[in-house]
Amino acid sequence: MSAGEDYLRAYETPRFAQLAPNLNAACFSLMKLMPARFMVDRAEASGRLKRGGHIIETTSGTFGLAIAMLAATRGYALTLVTASSLIDLKLKRRLEQLGAKVIAIDDPQGDGNQRGRLEYLHKTLQNNPDTYWPRQYDSPENRLAYARLADLVVRSLGRVDCLVGCVGTGGSLCGTGGFLRELFPDLRMIAVDTHRSMLFGQPVGRRILRGLGNSVLPDNVRHEMIDDIHWVGALPAYAMAHGLFRDHGLFMGPTSGAAALVGAWFARQNPEASTVVIMPDEGHRHSDTVYNPDWLAGLKDWPISLEPTVLKRIHPAEETAWTRFPWDRRTLSGVLAEFDGSSPAERQV
Template sequence: MKVISTPQEFNQDDLYVDLGAITGQRLFLKCEGFNFAGSVKLKAAAAMVEAAERDGLLTADSVLVESSSGNLGVALSMIAAAKGLRFVCVTDSRCNLQTRLLMEALGSQVVVVTDPSPTGGLLGARIDHVRALCASDDRYVWLNQYTNPNNQLAHYRSTAPAIARAFPDLDVLFVGAGTTGTLMGCARFFRAWHRPVRVVAVDTEGSATFGQAPGRRMIPGLGAAMRPPLLDTSFVDDVVHVGERDTIRTCHRLARHGFVFGGSTGTVVSGATRWLARQERPLTAVAIAPDLGERYLETVYQTNWVQDLYGDDVLEPRTAGVASPSA
């Protein structure tokens, strides 16, 4: 029996889904959504808050502030509530309504930015707003997930070692690229591991993280309008870009088999399936699923929303059986 006194004490770190029957590839999905914050971002949030407390940056009068597309905001809302701290989340119009309502239910203030920055898009506008808040009152404490080393350290110390223990014969790891904290923490760990593991970053089309021109992105989570400061491409062996239409198709395909995951997971699974289909021999592969799908019911899983944005032909017929990998 496990008994906890704060929500951040619980995180199921040892659950994998065998996607072989769904994707036609030897692919295991590490589920990071089974905690009270509902996503992998709990690890980074806890690590950054603990470091700020340890360094004396957080006091009883402090007001936490962070830019987030959703999941980190929920994780920080939960931790702030548990610690009796105030928290302001600066997000943008792509953030799911359910995510915003959840943060508010936890007592956080949510600021929604709607006008993109001329150079940094909505992300740049969010960061500008955070900086303006911090300049207006020294009680604001910005953890800055985009540059905070504890973002990646959390995954270097927990996520990657957990995968290594579960899959000592691992050949390739697929990680979605957002702030790149999860990606870089895992990549740095496996670069120093006792056997070679290829680390493949999965990004969304329209993201500028790996040098592509920024474009429209409607699904929050992965991607960025500017290169994340934490990213060091020398630790990344390959990059796969996935269009949002393929993300949606993959989410719905997984749901037809009883697994409702978030948009980021759909992107990662789609990219991993396509990458594995090009390999000459079977590999032991793990992909990280950042969250579950309940917060996407009004977007990714809502037929009208999908068809309005991506067209009537996006959703596949409800057929059973093994899905063919994307071309």
């Protein structure tokens, strides 16, 4: 790490907050700096990324900001490929101020158009073979980066019985949980997704809640590690984010709200278990939306349930819904075969 990067370490180091006697949260300013730094360091060491080189990645949010901060301090050119439905003007300006070139691919379906973004990325790599692609969705380096988080959790909190985290690439939950299970083999891992994300077999469609879920299936999502899956709609996540700020002084984003909602429920149901929830994002990026009363006024009233509805069959739900499905450490293909035998790619709405 160069001297110019010392200030970045605080962004990727969580502070731990106790939300209940048996519930603690790892609260990040910018969690994605942890895997971004790990991946760039190893690319440099292996020669995949040369001095003054070019980096390209597909991202819809904070991984892009993290890699842009690193690229700026280390002198790399950077291209970030996103979807027109995802990139907000404030974030785009921040990325461009850091020197990144931001490519926004049309997204007529509103699902993030991950396939279109990857097509653009692959064409760029064909024309520029020396470009480094971190491959946050599929590279095992993403998961391996979270050994540091597992170490910080154990040093700060001791025994962990349950780990709760949102899933987008799969890196943070499956990486941290994998290392923690080396110490605590009975550790429960609860994945938090959102409706119309294909990660756990739902039909793909337009998602309101962003920062979790996906319209492609990353290799880093290790289904066989997961005990339970919760699908949280946008409104419950927004409401919990407000509650974190009001009750605990934690100004976090809606992804963190979704994770905290599920973590708090599990902790209530299991008062003897030590539960840790990963909260990856602060709320500043969402000050004009999730924390803006005028923006929220355009949404429905908030009939927020304190309990998830247990599903017997995987299906999408309304944005006020919170649903749960016992996954029981099975493969995705094994779970889907119990219903209709379709593949995730075939499940479209």
